[in-house]
Amino acid sequence: MAQAKTLTQNEVDQVLRYIATKQRYAIRNRAMLLTSFYSGMRVGEIASMRVCDIRNEDGTIKNEVRLSSSQTKGNVGRVVFVNEKLRTELASYLHFHKPKTNTEPLFFTEKRIGFSANTMTQWFFWLYKKAGISSASSHSGRRTFITNLANKGVGVRVLASLAGHKSLNTTMIYIDTNDDIKRRAVELI
Template sequence: MAQARTLKQAEIDQVLRYIATKQRYTARNRAMLLTSFYSGMRVGEIATVRIGDIRNDDGSIKSEVRLSAAQTKGNSGRVVFINEKLRAELASYLRTHKHRHATEPLFFTEKQIGFSPNSLAQWFFWVYKNAGVSGASSHSGRRSFATTISAQGVGIKVLQKLLGHKNIQTTSVYIDASDQMLRNAVELV
């Protein structure tokens, strides 16, 4: 199976512009896409996140999401750290959709039920395709998250923990070494 493509910021912006042109579920679609890019969560994890996983009792967005073993790959729970940008996006999204219960899926379908991992993977495929970004998949956000953080000089052990990998070799596959990263590296000597 081919690796997911790492997307450049211009391509992410292109997809966000496409999402903004859609009149239905714009806030939800933007929040789903940015959850992938800003948290590095797997599509199956995004599909299983519940309101109570991300929202505090006072309505604020948590800075850490504790995924249970059932919500993750490999049946090993993990903590996903939510940055300020994503907390703002999720708060904005939650203001547009009146969620009733902490146990409800964070992201809903047209039938007001949650996405399955497969249906969410298909959603990502079609939104990338319709936005004109070829070769992207549901895993592109996760891979772009890892590459972006790596480009900032964050070590592979930290990336391993952020991505929830048991094996550091798996993490190394996620990181694309761009020409700019290589230029920056040689300037360190």
């Protein structure tokens, strides 16, 4: 199976424009998409999150999401760091969504139930397809997150930790390269 496509900023913007103009649940869809790109979480991790995982008791968005072993691949809990951009997106989403309880799913389907990992995987597939981005999948946000950080000089050990990988080799597979990246690299000499 081919690796998920790493999206350029122009492609991410293209998907965001599609969401803004063509989507019934635009605020939710934007938050789901950007959670993938800004956190590097797996689709199953995103689908498993509840409101209490990301919102403090005072209503603010947490700086860190502590995923339990049941929410992650490999049954090992991990911490996901939430940057300011994602905190802003999630706060906007929750302002719109207004959950009744902290234990309800963070993201919900049209039927007002939580997404399963499989349902969310299909959701990402169709979103990218309808937005005109070929070869993208539910893993594209995660792969783009890791690649972008690597291109900004973040070391592979930090990347592995952020991704929840046990092996540096696994993380290295995620890092995409292209001719523009190589051109910029040789100019550093």
